[in-house]
Each structure stands twice: as C-alpha cells, then as structure tokens.
Amino acid sequence: MEKGKVAGTSPMRIELEAGKKYFWCSCGESTNQPWCDGSHKGSDFSPVMVEVEESRAYSMCTCKQSDRPHFCDGxxxxx
Ligand code: FES
Known part of the structure; x- marks a missing residue:
C-alpha cells in the first residue's frame, strides 16, 4: 500500500468509542488529522475505517508511515 504524506511526526492520543465508526486520513492532506476531511478526492487514497471493541484512548498515526495503519507503530x- 502506498503511504501518504507525512502530516505529523508523533501520534495523537484519542479517546475512541466502542462500536462507533471513524475514518482515518491515509493521504495525509486532511486538515482534521488524524481524520479524513475529504481532501483525498482525486487521488488514489481512501480513508481507512476505524472501529474499536473497547472504549479507551488509542495512539493514532499522523505520519502515515505506520505499517499497521491507522495505529502508530513507532x-x-x-x-
Ligand atoms: S505517528 Fe507513529 S507511526 Fe505514524
């Protein structure tokens, strides 16, 4: 999978709600990091759906270089 533009150099720690759907920006162009704002339109990128089973804080990747997007892997x- 092609990786997006570096939008940040550290993860964002965000409370996610179990069962709720979020859309992670994979292109790196969104101004609402780490979430999609539609900026990928016209590119080969698509947002990645995020759905967790446990409500808690997660480290979301903003650099777009993670090998397990949408989470930070260092x-x-x-x-
Ligand atoms: S922010 Fe940590 S791997 Fe992208």
Whole structure:
C-alpha cells in the first residue's frame, strides 16, 4: 500500500468509542488529522475505517508511515 504524506511526526492520543465508526486520513492532506476531511478526492487514497471493541484512548498515526495503519507503530521515529 502506498503511504501518504507525512502530516505529523508523533501520534495523537484519542479517546475512541466502542462500536462507533471513524475514518482515518491515509493521504495525509486532511486538515482534521488524524481524520479524513475529504481532501483525498482525486487521488488514489481512501480513508481507512476505524472501529474499536473497547472504549479507551488509542495512539493514532499522523505520519502515515505506520505499517499497521491507522495505529502508530513507532515508524514516526524514523522520519
Ligand atoms: S505517528 Fe505514524 S507511526 Fe507513529
């Protein structure tokens, strides 16, 4: 999978609600990081749906280089 533009250099810790659908920006162009704002339109990128089973804080990737998007996997440390 092609990786998006670096939108940040550290993860965002965000409370996610179990069962709720979120759409993670994969292109890196959204101004509402880490979420999709529709900026990918016209590109080959699509938002990634995020749905968790447990309500708690998660580390969401903003650098778009994670090998397990949409979560941070530490790849931002290599930017
Ligand atoms: S913010 Fe992208 S891997 Fe950590």
């Amino acid at each position: 790849s931002h440390k290599k930017i």
